[in-house]
Amino acid sequence: xxxxxxxxxxxxxxxxxxxxxxxxxxxxxxxxxxxxxxxxxxxxxxxxxxxxxxxxxxxxxxxxxxxxxxxxxxxxxxxxxxxxxxxxxxxxxxxxxxxxxxxxxxxxxxxxxxxxxxxxxxxxxxxxxxxxxxxxxxxxxxxxxxxxxxxxxxxxxxxxxxxxxxxxxxxxxxxxxxxxxxxxxxxxxxxxxxxxxxxxxxxxxxxxxxxxxxxxxxxxxxxxxxxxxxxxxxxxxxxxxxxxxxxxxxxxxxxxxxxxxxxxxxxxxxxxxxxxxxxxxxxxxxxxxxxxxxx
Amino acid sequence: xxxxxxxxxxxxxxxxxxxxxxxxxxxxxxxxxxxxxxxxxxxxxxxxxxxxxxxxxxxxxxxxxxxxxxxxxxxxxxxxxxxxxxxxxxxxxxxxxxxxxxxxxxxxxxxxxxxxxxxxxxxxxxxxxxxxxxxxxxxxxxxxxxxxxxxxxxxxxxxxxxxxxxxxxxxxxxxxxxxxxxxxxxxxxxxxxxxxxxxxxxxxxxxxxxxxxxxxxxxxxxxxxxxxxxxxxxxxxxxxxxxxxxxxxxxxxxxxxxxxxxxxxxxxxxxxxxxxxxxxxxxxxxxxxxxxxxxxxxxxxxxxxxxxxxxxxxxxxxxxxxxxxxxxxxxxxxxxxxxxxxxxxxxxxxxxxxxxxxxxxxxxx
Numbered sequence: 001x002x003x004x005x006x007x008x009x010x011x012x013x014x015x016x017x018x019x020x021x022x023x024x025x026x027x028x029x030x031x032x033x034x035x036x037x038x039x040x041x042x043x044x045x046x047x048x049x050x051x052x053x054x055x056x057x058x059x060x061x062x063x064x065x066x067x068x069x070x071x072x073x074x075x076x077x078x079x080x081x082x083x084x085x086x087x088x089x090x091x092x093x094x095x096x097x098x099x100x101x102x103x104x105x106x107x108x109x110x111x112x113x114x115x116x117x118x119x120x121x122x123x124x125x126x127x128x129x130x131x132x133x134x135x136x137x138x139x140x141x142x143x144x145x146x147x148x149x150x151x152x153x154x155x156x157x158x159x160x161x162x163x164x165x166x167x168x169x170x171x172x173x174x175x176x177x178x179x180x181x182x183x184x185x186x187x188x189x190x191x192x193x194x195x196x197x198x199x200x201x202x203x204x205x206x207x208x209x210x211x212x213x214x215x216x217x218x219x220x221x222x223x224x225x226x227x228x229x230x231x232x233x234x235x236x237x238x239x240x241x242x243x244x245x246x247x248x249x250x251x252x253x254x255x256x257x258x259x260x261x262x263x264x265x266x267x268x269x270x271x272x273x274x275x276x277x278x279x280x281x282x283x284x285x286x287x288x289x290x291x292x293x294x295x
Numbered sequence: 296x297x298x299x300x301x302x303x304x305x306x307x308x309x310x311x312x313x314x315x316x317x318x319x320x321x322x323x324x325x326x327x328x329x330x331x332x333x334x335x336x337x338x339x340x341x342x343x344x345x346x347x348x349x350x351x352x353x354x355x356x357x358x359x360x361x362x363x364x365x366x367x368x369x370x371x372x373x374x375x376x377x378x379x380x381x382x383x384x385x386x387x388x389x390x391x392x393x394x395x396x397x398x399x400x401x402x403x404x405x406x407x408x409x410x411x412x413x414x415x416x417x418x419x420x421x422x423x424x425x426x427x428x429x430x431x432x433x434x435x436x437x438x439x440x441x442x443x444x445x446x447x448x449x450x451x452x453x454x455x456x457x458x459x460x461x462x463x464x465x466x467x468x469x470x471x472x473x474x475x476x477x478x479x480x481x482x483x484x485x486x487x488x489x490x491x492x493x494x495x496x497x498x499x500x501x502x503x504x505x506x507x508x509x510x511x512x513x514x515x516x517x518x519x520x521x522x523x524x525x526x527x528x529x530x531x532x533x534x535x536x537x538x539x540x541x542x543x544x545x546x547x548x549x550x551x552x553x554x555x556x557x558x559x560x561x562x563x564x565x566x567x568x569x570x571x572x573x574x575x576x577x578x579x580x581x582x583x584x585x586x587x588x589x590x591x592x593x594x595x596x597x598x599x600x601x602x603x604x605x606x607x608x609x610x611x612x613x614x615x616x617x618x619x620x621x622x623x624x625x626x627x628x629x630x631x632x633x634x635x636x637x638x639x640x641x642x643x644x645x646x647x648x649x650x651x652x653x654x655x656x657x658x659x660x
Contacts, residue, residue, distance in 0.1 A: 182376075188366050188367065191367050
């Protein structure tokens, strides 16, 4: 619009939204920013510290280790859940009551609250009463998530895969359903193999939902807290202590408000940065290559 | 190759989609399946392709029973109403895909793709992706994929429906030429009588899963074997007026008497449905024996450079097909001339009992 008519009343219309966003995002975030640059000792005793907290957080060995664990965890679960989710979506029944039944069954894990998932798996893996822990012990396999870091990792990954793969599967399933039947017919007439159908028809048509799936799963897994906390408490040692648990220990356990505020901001920026880089890369790839989806 | 469908029935979930179709297609023939939506055109094509086996009946190709041979083992190609191409492949790779799957050498593929692309006028688009093309170009690419294979049977399932009017005519003409030199059987499904007439070849008229008539397109048009066939194969549909035939005259609606054509006198006296093509009704008398009817205008539909004029006589409605654009106001009184020598007659079972003699060079729509 080139011919602007000055009308300040428009601001009135934006105002409610501004107030809402202020309370939901800007004010809380600014509070954190406020804490991150000061050392608050008491109601009337505070010192400006500049970037000191940020520097100490970035150089903290324990946090660096937790960050690496966090990145590895996110990458591992993405590497498992995305292909597995696509695979499940491909073999799900397409119509009839079977389709509804499978959909409901597959959605169940998504409906369970995080800490309940942690509790379920905590009990499941116990050597004395847990089905998996007891079963493995009876089979003569040594398995103890409170003593063996490897066991703890495997269990947490299994748990996350069980809890969240259904989300990926459902997104892919909806993507697959939107491909017109004629494409499959055409492929059969062309004598295309199953692999060719997947590679040249299904995968290109799934790109959009996969971008969403990867983004959601990355953000979720990068913020994971309740499940490992309930299952392993971050142990053994600090083998499964992820970023959010380190943050909670610092902020709630030790009341180190300044450092944890700085740390929160870094945490937030990392998630934002990774998501943004991923999204723009994919979108640019699509611009260079053909735009997918549609007829 | 020749294709013979023998007494095909196809029932899906208890609903008959195809009933008792028997149809033999000659090698090198161009065949049009004409019928309204749900007439069974697409189902019949799926059966021909082998995408699914018929519930009953046999499909014979070159004397061999292939009823249960899967589509992967038959040499078929198909073009759809939607523009179906591989979205992540260029036009070149899309057209080349059937040959690549058949593992042809690279140089041979290059040459074939070049020829096909030239034939379809898309040689300048080979490096583009389907999404970057117009609808017509996308459909040309899909046709290229179907044509490159040298299939024994090529099926076109209303391929031009989603294209604009001009493009449709252009592609239709080219399509006809593409098949002149080929030895494969082409089957083309359409809902439009005019498209069938423009394509020529043979036409099979389908209605509610049944084959009404099959023969050379012109002949099926001029000599429909029944009332349904005549109605399916005319746009606007042929006018049907119930009437009574006596020794000397025809009565429409107990009130409208006129002397009948000599040839009609050979029929048994009784009740018949009389048909007259919309294009045979006129606003000026053409012959001395034309019957003048007083009618009122319902609506005038303008389609391209033609006008479909809907009118009603006291007891029955009529449609006129006029060339050129004409304006009429609703309820305007008109005189319409009814050619009494050009009447089709159908008995009460719907079979054709009389076909008017051909007029030299008369325009048909």
